[in-house]
Amino acid sequence: MVILFALLALGVMVAANWYVWRRLFRDTTAAPGWVRRAGAGLIAGGWALFVGAMVAERTDAPFWLQRTLAWPGFLWLALALYLFLAVVAGEFVRPLLRILLDRRRPERTTATETRRTEPEPATVGGPPAKPRPGPQPEPESAESGGSGGSGSGQPTGPSRRLFVSRVVAGAAAAAAVGTVGYGTYGVLRGPGVKRVTVPLAKLPRAAHGFRIAVVSDIHLSPVLGRGFAQKVVDTINSTQPDLIAVVGDLVDGSVANLGPAAAPLAGLRARHGAYFVTGNHEYFSGAGEWVEEVRRLGLLPLENARTELPYLDLAGVNDIAGENEGQGPDFARALGDRDRARTCVLLAHQPVQIDEAVEHGVDLQLSGHTHGGQLWPGNLVAAAANPTLAGLERHGDTQLYVSRGAGAWGPPTRVGAPSDITVVQLASKRA
Structure with missing residues (x-):
């Protein structure tokens, strides 16, 4: 079944890329030539770079090689997606453009024929010129090829088809490049700040207004490096939070490569400290080493553990991916013996962990993982796989807040799901 699924997926990919090549390169050229060959090379080369980037990352290749391949390889993945979507959208534009050209063509053809049937002007001082004997030339057909139509420049015949294909292909390519470019700029300039107020019934009046800066899915990598991390830190510190929660997927790579x-x-600063829980990508990158590294940097890892703050309990559980290493989430250990009269905030990377949080009487769970879909229409897939895609929702007596994340995985690009750092302000109903 796995082999059949892989073959099916490969077949779909090949068909999709052939379709894109046909619409962008074959249909826009009158005959085979270097443009079609260059288009095939561009598409094949883009996918080769993407596969190379993935292999280099998974095999822990030299970091310089990972950086070299990551930028073009992962950006190609985003560009290929939006080229395909734009070309599909172009199928709806194509017939409309043809109708527009057809409506304009008869008027221009009639005008041309009228000019050709007018009598020749009389010569000076003599009778009007007589038509020449013999067959007269036929009016140029509106469907003839030639130089592309009448003297008006209206495209006809094969030139008309090329004109439509080139307009649609050019618009599709421009839309795809513009979308990826703007989405990449949005990631590289750093996350914005989002503010959410969460009322909690058991929160003491003295804790009213307590602020937690929630950041998830930073995804430091060969693409997003030290400069990006500094932007995230500066943005968090600018909010002057009482507590900082880093809820997983901090990195995509080893401590040796990404430690710097x-x-x-x-440099993270908060009155009650900064806390960290693992995400699934930590278990692809050496979770044990990263837990020790963040501890060395001054963050406090919560590995199925809880700490009692003056006004609330803060707990954290490992990510589900840790189960493969015997380090999965343990809610009983983190929450089993706590005083349920106190407010409890839980840090858990994946929103799907909400069911166990509800069972253990958690008041608020803070999560990430979904990226809000990251690349539209990926939000449809992410929404189907998670109880909450992004934002605040209630599940039973527990509220769940899901951040869209600060960085990006794979392509450093976001479309329809802007990155964020969220300041969650707790509100006491007793205030």
Whole structure:
């Protein structure tokens, strides 16, 4: 079944890329030539770079090689997606453009024929010129090829088809490049700040207004490095939070490669400290080493553990991916013996962990993982796989807040799901 699924997926990919090549390169050229060959090379080369980037990351290749392949390889993935979507959208534009050209063509053809049937002007001082004997030339057909139509420049015949294909292909390529470019700029300029107020019934009046800066899915990598980490730290510190919660997927790579990129995290500042829980990508990157590294940088890892703050309990559980290493989430250990009269805030990377949080009487769970879909229409898939895609929702007596994340995985691009750092302000109903 796995082999059949892989073959099916490969077949779909090949068909999709052939379709894109046909619409962008074959249908826009009158005959085979270097343009079609260059288009095939561009598409094949883009996918080769993407596969190379994935292999280099998974095999822990030299970091310089990972950086070299990551930028073009992962950006190609985003560009290929939006080229395909734009070309599909172009199928709806194509017939409309043809109708527009057809409506304009008869008027121009009639005008041309009228000019050709007018009598020739009389010569000076003599009778009007007589038509020449013999067959007269036929009026140029509106469907003839030639130089592309009448003297008006209206495209006809094969030139008309090329004109439509080139207009649609050019618009599709421009839309795809513009979308990816703007989405990449949005990631690289750093996350914005989002503010959410969460009322909690058991929160003491003295804790009213307590602020937690929630950041998830920073995804430091060969693409997003030290400069990006510094932007995240500066943005968090600018909100002057009471507590900082880093809820997983901090990195995509080893401590040896990305330790320098993560160094700015030592500058995080909050009155009650900064806390960390693992995400699934930590278990692809050496979770044990990263837990020790963030501890060295001054963050406090909560590995199925809880700490009692003056006004609330703060707990954290490991990510589900840790189960493969015997380090999965343990809610009983983190929450089993706590005083349920106190407010409890839980840090858990994946929203799907909400069911166990409800069972253990958690008041608020803070999560990430979904990226809000990251690349539209990926939000449809992410929404189907998670109880909450992004934002605040209630599940039983527990509220769940899901951040869209600060960074990006794979392509450093977001479309329809802007990155954020959220300041969650707790509100006491007793205030």
